[in-house]
Amino acid sequence: MSAQLVMAAALALSAPGAPEAAAVQSKPGVSNRPIVDLRVCNYSGRDATVAVSYVEVGGNRFMNRGWYDVANGDCENIVSTDNANFYFYADATDDSGRNWQGSHNLCVEYPGPYTFYSAGTECQSYQELRGFVPFTAQEGGIWTWTLDP
Structure with a gap:
């Protein structure tokens, strides 16, 4: 494992809800x-619904998608990207008002789904601004964002 990856992983894993790196992979020809x-x-x-902003594999523009349902206790594969930067936001679906947010403002649409x-960051009249959690992958592989209590 490279020194950069070890340092980035140590920093990323020290933050609550930080993603975990796994084996490197690539999709040939893309x-x-x-x-x-x-x-x-x-x-x-509690059950949650997740929004994501990412660049599609082979693309060059950020795609915004929501909502992906992730039941309590489950893990869901959301999307794949070949861009190192991506953003997540999540709302609990139990009317508790709980959300998982960060500092990067992006637009979402309720009730969804949306793409x-x-x-x-100027939202349309039918969109709302939310603070997404920014992440950067140092290498390819599976990155997991964990929703904790």
């Missing part, structure tokens, strides 16, 4: 960049 498979595991004690390309 891109020279390694593929990152984005996965969400939910150990929060659209990013056009900045």
Whole structure:
């Protein structure tokens, strides 16, 4: 394992809900960049729905998608990307008001499902601004965002 990956993993894993790196993989003929498979595991004690912003494999624009249901105790493979940067946001579905958010503002649509390309942080009248959690993958493989209580 490279020194960069060890340091990045140590920093990333020290943050609550940080992703975990796994084996490197690539999908032949699509891109020279390694593929990152984005996965969400939910150990929060409540069901959740997840939104993600990422670049599609072989693409060059950020795609925004929601909502992916992740039941309590389950792990779901969400999307794959060959871009090192991606963003997650999640809401509990039990009307508790619980969410998992960060500092990177992006638009979402309720009730969903939705799919659209990013056009900045100015939302359309039918969209709402939410703070997404930013992540950066140092290498390809499976990255897991864990929803904790």
